[in-house]
Amino acid sequence: MAKYYTKVTFVVIIGLTLIALSFFNFSGVNQQRVERWNSYTTFMESDNLYESTVAVTTLTTQAIRVEETSTTESPLQRKLLENLTTPLYNVVKEKGFGPCGEYFKLRTSKIHDIPRNFPISGKSFCSGDYPKVLFVVPSVANAKGFKNRLDIRKTWASALYKKDWKQTSRTRLAFFFGSSGLKAKELEGLKNESAKYEDIVVGEFNDTYHNLSLKMAVTFTWVARFCAKVETVIKVDMDTFVNVDLMLRLVKKLPISTHPKLVFGKLHVSEHPPALRKGAWAVPESVYPYDEFPRYLYGHSYVVSGAAVRLMAESFPFFPIVPNEDAFVTGVMPAVLNITRFYHMSFATPGAVAVVVVVVVVVVVVVVVVVVVVVVVVVVVVVVNVVPVVVVIVVVVIVVVVV
Template sequence: WLPAPATTRHPLQPPYPRPYRFLLNEPHKCRGPRPPFLVLLVASRPSDAEGRAAIRRTWGSELAVPGVPLVRLFLTGVHPVFGAELGRLLAEESGAHRDVLQQDFVDTYHNLTLKTLMGLQWVARHCPAARYVLKADSDVFLNVPFLVRRILRPGRPPRRRFALGHVYRGTGPLRNPRIKWFVPRQVYPHRSYPPYCAGPAYVLSGDVAVAAFGAAQELPLLNMEDAFVGLCLRSLGVAVTDGPPGAFNVVRLPYERCRFGRAVVVHRYEPREVLRIWPDFTAENGTCPPWGGWDG
């Protein structure tokens, strides 16, 4: 499977590899006394300052797990209409919080793959010693302490060649051009994808994050971000691992404190909704049934 010549490239297949420029970068964020245990990469629209503020106050806090070094970064492109105006606002926001990455590609749904690759590029260049990397969308509830303490476990030897999430198996590209998940045959000619972790949130060990960015330089880009990462992992011979039952939820679930306490992610929770449930979720009251553990 070889990339189409540039003259016949489909509009849904951005040029890649290409040296997209960092307009906002945080090259020193990883320089601490210890390398991060977890780098949290959050896909974000340039205009969504309110959502980023809510995420910083809730699940995206770098102090979410006391004693465990975490790094949070928001991934953005350039707004297709108000790029210059929003660029100035993003620069101010970045100066205040030191957590925004931006490259000079247009921020659209079909360029989500470029956002993830920007994050992996940052890890490869500036934070290759990170133990784990979590890529998340902004419309999720995320339980970082549960992920770190109960699943990744800082006290155990770091995993290598590891990818964890809600795994899709036996799926293939959707060929209906009227839907946003449309993948034309020119972009991906095969009938099925290799197993891959669903895009709302998945975890890569640090070595895999670095290697996946390298693998992406050799593969034709796919406009479905999570499936493309799956293609990179297949090229590396890295198998994907299913998370514990009920931990990686790709659908919206009604809020229930104990259920969410044993989840890594619940999809389709906008940041303002997370703000509403966060006080109850973090309250020190009530008890929940014990979690049985996981050794996946």
């Protein structure tokens, strides 16, 4: 029996080596592989955006350059990667959602005005080569906000400014602010920043944390007014890192032809999201009388079709502004306006979890392949009794390639 165990051990070692070589390409394209394996498009990071995302950005940038020039991926490897990044869109369906009736209808007359004056209008933002995709980023006019904007321009959004990447030639980014409460020095600083980067928009409203829903209403109003032809708007928080390449791939395959009015993102985990009455997220009953929200998307990043943006912009004055921005924009308003909500399992995940998920997926695949190889080899050795080592190696190679 000793010779059988020797053969099995030898074959297992060869199998593991072949598996390792099939997953990790040491020619320099392995960075592309890691980036492509990671089908998550956005990552929630720490306050120091540049330091927490620079490794990912370097990885993504190198992957982009490699992909545009040459690759050594085999057809099998490319097929596996395409399968991992192929969108499988799901429509949000309510399960036992209680709220209904007159509340979820537009009022017959205006109940408030959405500010339409913009001290820094950015009205030329969409002139010339009209953008098809627009990233909108709510920001704040303080030192930390300024640093974070610089970090975003240097990292995940850098390709949007350099215009040297064909995927982003019709994609722009704009930061949004409210002017009420701004000091003269802060407003002057934003004007200087706007002159330099041409990506600043300031509206006349009180820019506070509890006014995020109003801030998005003003943002959508600006888009409908100055960028009316934009096809897709992607809202991104300041502390969120975006894999622009994969985000644009997902957006490109959205079923806008059949569902022109849609929102898209990562679905909130709760099937019955509660409307809290106490704490930082409290919602007054006078504004929202129900105990739960419609199912909605996480607010760190979500996608809204141009048609849905324009419809919401027209409708905001006729509906109460619910202070929970993500629930309001991606849950309540879609329920009121019959806007389809889509979600995708790989739209977003916390950065640390993304790494763990990728590692777990790779490990599971490797373990499965190893088990299959070992079982096949043991069966062959035991049943056939004597098998030339060359034949065993061929069997291992075939199993690895097939899997």
